[in-house]
Amino acid sequence: MIRICCSILLMTLMCVPTASAHKLLLTAWVEDGAIVVETAFSNGGAADGAKVQIFAANGTEIFSGEAGADGIFESPIPAAILQSAPDLRVVSNAGAGHMIETIVPGEDYAALLPDEDTAVSSTEAASAPAEAVPADALQADALAALQESIRTEVREGIREEVQAAVRKEVQPLKRELLAMRDAGPGMTEVVGGIGYIFGLAGLILLLKAPGRSKTPKL
């Protein structure tokens, strides 16, 4: 009997190192005025078609949508929300009882974009007159406008490229961080849980044991 029990237990324990948890993971961040929500199962599979809802702090739904095949949902945040920057509650439902939520704090994205835009335009405003060398007033104006538009375009291009490159570089790190955060149960939890079960069984046995005299016999 004990031998059977022990062999079953040993067999199940041997399977543990190859196992991983099966729950839902969620990361959400604000990028370029859009919220990006990535939902995945902890075994690595993307939560294809997960329903994503975004709520304001007061519980009203701001918008919702479905994640793509890669488990990523991306949607621009309405300007009014971007300005007031409330904490956003992101809820993702992958169906069949799998649901997870997280909070994107308001300060993470508060006035991020407006600031950046004003900064860019102010540097433009400052640099434009300094570099312009007018020979003729009309020609100078046209030249300045041309320079200005080229500069803006180049700046935009560089910004987009840098953003894309950074996103590409950071993506694996983000995943790794997520995997580390939800590494799943290890040997400690498994052995601990089994210990709890047997401890509880022992306790019940002790309590249910037929009445023994309180003072041990000598």
Added chain:
Amino acid sequence: MHITEGVLSMPVLIAGAGLSALGVWRGLARLDMERMLPTAVLASVFFVGSLIHVPLGPSSVHLLLNGLAGMVLGWAAFPCILVALFLQAVLFQFGGLLVLGVNTFNVALPAIACGVLLRSLLRKGGGRTALAGFLGGAGAVLGTALLVAFSLAFTDEGFWTTAKLVVAAHIPVMLIEGLITMCAVVFLARTRPDMLGLGCHPSHCSEASA
């Protein structure tokens, strides 16, 4: 199979908790000293079983092993599964504490139903015992999938959508658990028929015959 927190509405949570409480109460009444060790072992098996994954295309599903608990323990499967699910919720963050009642009911009831319904088939011996084991393992998983779908029927997902999704995802699990339960039941029927309620303890039998 673990429904997570926040999916179900309050009436479903309360109903699940109430029904599970009744089952656990009945199970504890049936839980005698002799069954304590098998109960603890099967609780451990169930607790660890959810970590064993069956790869299935891009995704994977985990084992449940509730059928074996139902066939060996009968109503005592309720407290056994409650404890295992509680520890999974606390240590593995599978499921959750508020949905513990619903999850316990969804997993334990089909297991017990299989144990009760297949008892007569189990007693017939030989190939029929093996068949009863397979049906018990597979049927308990199917029953749990259907109950999960039923629990979610009161959310906006609807019964049929969830039922199709969950049952389809668990067909390989049903086959694997059927085979595991079949092997375990055949082994127990030969070595310890008393654990399946099929006769007396081998040592007691030999004492009686001697």
